[in-house]
Amino acid sequence: MTMQTDSAIFEPKIIGFLCNWCSYAGADKAGGMQVPFPHNVQVIRVMCSGRVDPQFILSALVKGADAVIILACHPGDCHYKEGNCRALQRHSMLTLVLGQLGVEKERCRLDYVSAGEGEKFSRIVTEMVESVRKLGPFRRDLP
Amino acid sequence: MPEKPKLALYWAASCGGCEIAVVNLNEKILDLDAAFDFMFCPCLLDTKIKDIEALPDGAIAVTLFNGALRTEENVEMAHLLRRKSQILVAFGSCAKGGCIPALANFTTKDELLNSIFIDSFSVDNSTGIIPSGTTSFPEGDIHLPGMLGRVKHLAQEVEVDYQIPGCPPEPEQIWNAVEAILSGNLPAKGSTIGCGTLTVCDDCNRTKEEKRITAFRRNYEFYPEPELCMLEQGLLCMGIATRNGCGAPCTKANMPCTGCYGAPDGISDQGAKMVAALGSVMDIGDTTGLSEEAIAARVDAFLATIPDYAGQFYKYTLASSTLGGRVRR
Numbered sequence: 001m002t003m004q005t006d007s008a009i010f011e012p013k014i015i016g017f018l019c020n021w022c023s024y025a026g027a028d029k030a031g032g033m034q035v036p037f038p039h040n041v042q043v044i045r046v047m048c049s050g051r052v053d054p055q056f057i058l059s060a061l062v063k064g065a066d067a068v069i070i071l072a073c074h075p076g077d078c079h080y081k082e083g084n085c086r087a088l089q090r091h092s093m094l095t096l097v098l099g100q101l102g103v104e105k106e107r108c109r110l111d112y113v114s115a116g117e118g119e120k121f122s123r124i125v126t127e128m129v130e131s132v133r134k135l136g137p138f139r140r141d142l143p
Numbered sequence: 144m145p146e147k148p149k150l151a152l153y154w155a156a157s158c159g160g161c162e163i164a165v166v167n168l169n170e171k172i173l174d175l176d177a178a179f180d181f182m183f184c185p186c187l188l189d190t191k192i193k194d195i196e197a198l199p200d201g202a203i204a205v206t207l208f209n210g211a212l213r214t215e216e217n218v219e220m221a222h223l224l225r226r227k228s229q230i231l232v233a234f235g236s237c238a239k240g241g242c243i244p245a246l247a248n249f250t251t252k253d254e255l256l257n258s259i260f261i262d263s264f265s266v267d268n269s270t271g272i273i274p275s276g277t278t279s280f281p282e283g284d285i286h287l288p289g290m291l292g293r294v295k296h297l298a299q300e301v302e303v304d305y306q307i308p309g310c311p312p313e314p315e316q317i318w319n320a321v322e323a324i325l326s327g328n329l330p331a332k333g334s335t336i337g338c339g340t341l342t343v344c345d346d347c348n349r350t351k352e353e354k355r356i357t358a359f360r361r362n363y364e365f366y367p368e369p370e371l372c373m374l375e376q377g378l379l380c381m382g383i384a385t386r387n388g389c390g391a392p393c394t395k396a397n398m399p400c401t402g403c404y405g406a407p408d409g410i411s412d413q414g415a416k417m418v419a420a421l422g423s424v425m426d427i428g429d430t431t432g433l434s435e436e437a438i439a440a441r442v443d444a445f446l447a448t449i450p451d452y453a454g455q456f457y458k459y460t461l462a463s464s465t466l467g468g469r470v471r472r
Binding site: 050053054055057058059061062074075076085086087088089090091092093094096097100101102103112138139140141 | 249410411412414415416418419421422423425427430431433435438439442443445446451452453454456464465466468469470471
């Protein structure tokens with residue numbers, strides 16, 4: 001856990017849903033390669049990015065996350081053939097819904113990381129943390 | 144003859160459709176009158192608030208409370224009727240999930256007042272008056288209750304014993320709920336009654352085949368084929384994420400379900416469930432050989448045909464949804 005004070009730099013809390021077959025292995029690879037990446041992402045391993053119910057994303061946001069990232073297999077590589085395609089379609093639609101609810105698109109990102117892409121995992125996580133840091137904490141209160 | 148139990152039917156921020164649904168009990172309304180002393184209903188009866196205030200606490204057996212909470216007066220009445228009622232029922236989708244009044248939660252109170260009283264094309268209000276507070280007239284003072292920052296549903300303000308969904312609830316389901324209350328054969332407190340536990344698809348007798356939608360279409364664009372699943376024809380029919388019990392009158396009338404019974408048991412967010420379901424039936428065609436950017440662009444183009452997903456998915460449940468409305472930036 002990161003201690004936060006007003007004067008300290010804001011450390012966003014990000015929930016990452018990582019597919020078991022590609023992205024989780026990709027994150028593992030990043031660890032194995034000792035590539036540095038920020039520790040802000042708390043990883044939840046799911047069997048498939050297609051298993052990530054949009055309810056999980058909304059729940060994560062209201063329960064304390066500042067952003068959510070879903071990492072999937074590259075198109076065509078899904079262990080279950082089209083789970084990542086469904087994840088993409090859901091994510092694109094959810095982005096539109098979240099936009100209408102005042103949630104910035106940077107707070108819910110989907111990207112592809114294969115089992116060998118440790119470097120890419122590190123880069124995506126770093127980018128995500130930086131973009132959310134600029135946005136500041138997710139405000140759960142309504143006007 | 145022992146005194147009949149008292150029944151109240153109150154409206155907060157609502158349209159009056161729930162009262163009409165009660166009147167649509169038709170001849171059963173005589174049975175309702177035989178079973179209850181129907182004693183408070185501002186839409187139909189002349190009982191005053193001071194009469195309710197004069198009652199001992201818990202004097203009303205059942206209050207059917209319809210309407211969302213938009214003003215301080217709505218909140219005051221919610222607390223008063225909670226105190227005076229043994230069973231408080233959130234009656235209809237406004238009291239249950241916010242419904243149409245809660246669509247205001249897509250904007251802020253200030254923006255809302257501005258667009259109604261200042262900015263609207265048909266309004267001439269050069270002095271910028273927004274009605275509020277107390278105004279004095281020779282005949283006396285008029286006091287407007289304050290407006291809440293956002294619309295709430297009943298359970299966000301007081302303890303609710305049961306909920307009856309629907310916009311409005313179907314009369315036969317109102318009667319089922321009344322019978323359950325009269326017989327005392329009620330489920331656990333907090334349950335949703337007067338409805339089913341599955342989805343509207345279970346009530347809908349259209350032919351359902353494999354769901355592969357090649358484009359979303361809107362009601363005005365075509366006459367749907369009357370026997371085939373609405374969703375399979377590309378309409379954003381909410382039946383898949385909506386509680387059943389209504390008997391699917393909308394799809395029988397060749398209109399897609401708009402989701403008025405809210406989410407079924409076990410679902411926390413009707414809109415998120417619509418996203419989940421639609422995301423798995425969209426068919427963007429063969430993407431072999433396309434770049435990741437090209438695939439994403441194809442999905443975006445597919446989605447661009449519908450202008451207002453959130454408004455459609457949260458039409459009846461925005462106040463009770465996970466985010467509850469537009470969050471503060």
